[in-house]
Amino acid sequence: MVELRSFEDDRMKKRTLAGNAAIGFVVIAFILIAVAFATPSWIVSDYRITGARLDRFGLWTHCFRSLPDPVDVYQYRFFVGCRWLYDPFTTGYDQIRGFLMPSFFKATQFFFTVCFIAVMISALLTILYFLCCGPDMNRYVTLIRVNGGLLLVAGISGAIAVIVFASKANKKGWMPGHQNNFFGWSFALACIGVLAALVASALFFSDAHVQQRKRKQLKDSQIRFEMEHEKI
Incomplete structure (x- = not known):
C-alpha cells in the first residue's frame, strides 16, 4: 500500500503530454504574433510593378514608393519611404491619418493588440508553469486554466483581426493599385500564430482536466488508505 501511495505521488509530480506540447505552441504563438505585430508587411505590392505607389x-x-496626398486636389505632395503611423514630423502626414486608418483598420489594430497582450501575459505564465510550478502545488490547476483562458482570448481576438483585415484590406477604395497588392508574410505569420494560440489553449484546458482528475484519484486513494489503516 505504501508503494501504491508512492506511485500515485510520482504521477502527480509529472506534467502531462498535453501540457508539454502546449509549452511549444505558446512559444510558436508568441514569436509569430510578436513579429507580425511589429513588422510592416501585412500588405505588400508586387515588386515587379515599377509604378506601384x-x-x-x-x-x-x-x-510608400509615391503616395499622392489624398486630401490635396492638385496632388503637389507625395509621401515616399517608411513612416510610423503616428509620425509627428512629416508635414501633412497627420492630415491623411483618417485615410490610412479606416474603421476596419482600427478594428484590426485593436483586436490584434489584445491578442498580442494576451499572448505576452500567457508567455510569462507559461514560464512560471514550466520553471516554478509543479502538479503538487495547490494553485497549479488554476494557473493552467487561467493560461488556457488567456490563450483563448488571444486566439479569438487575433482571429477577428485577421478575418476583418483579410475581408477589407485589399479591396478597391483604400490602398492604390489594389489589384497588384497581396497579403504579405507578416499577415501569414499572424494567421499561423493565431492558430498556434488556439491549439495551445485547447492543450492547456486538456492538461487542466487531466490534472484535476489526477488530484481526485489521489484524494480517493488517500481516503481508502486511511480507512484501511484505521481497520488495521
Whole structure:
C-alpha cells in the first residue's frame, strides 16, 4: 500500500503530454504574433510593378514608393519611404491619418493588440508553469486554466483581426493599385500564430482536466488508505 501511495505521488509530480506540447505552441504563438505585430508587411505590392505607389503596409508602419496626398486636389505632395503611423514630423502626414486608418483598420489594430497582450501575459505564465510550478502545488490547476483562458482570448481576438483585415484590406477604395497588392508574410505569420494560440489553449484546458482528475484519484486513494489503516 505504501508503494501504491508512492506511485500515485510520482504521477502527480509529472506534467502531462498535453501540457508539454502546449509549452511549444505558446512559444510558436508568441514569436509569430510578436513579429507580425511589429513588422510592416501585412500588405505588400508586387515588386515587379515599377509604378506601384505602395511598397508595404503594416499595423504601425507604412512604406510608400509615391503616395499622392489624398486630401490635396492638385496632388503637389507625395509621401515616399517608411513612416510610423503616428509620425509627428512629416508635414501633412497627420492630415491623411483618417485615410490610412479606416474603421476596419482600427478594428484590426485593436483586436490584434489584445491578442498580442494576451499572448505576452500567457508567455510569462507559461514560464512560471514550466520553471516554478509543479502538479503538487495547490494553485497549479488554476494557473493552467487561467493560461488556457488567456490563450483563448488571444486566439479569438487575433482571429477577428485577421478575418476583418483579410475581408477589407485589399479591396478597391483604400490602398492604390489594389489589384497588384497581396497579403504579405507578416499577415501569414499572424494567421499561423493565431492558430498556434488556439491549439495551445485547447492543450492547456486538456492538461487542466487531466490534472484535476489526477488530484481526485489521489484524494480517493488517500481516503481508502486511511480507512484501511484505521481497520488495521
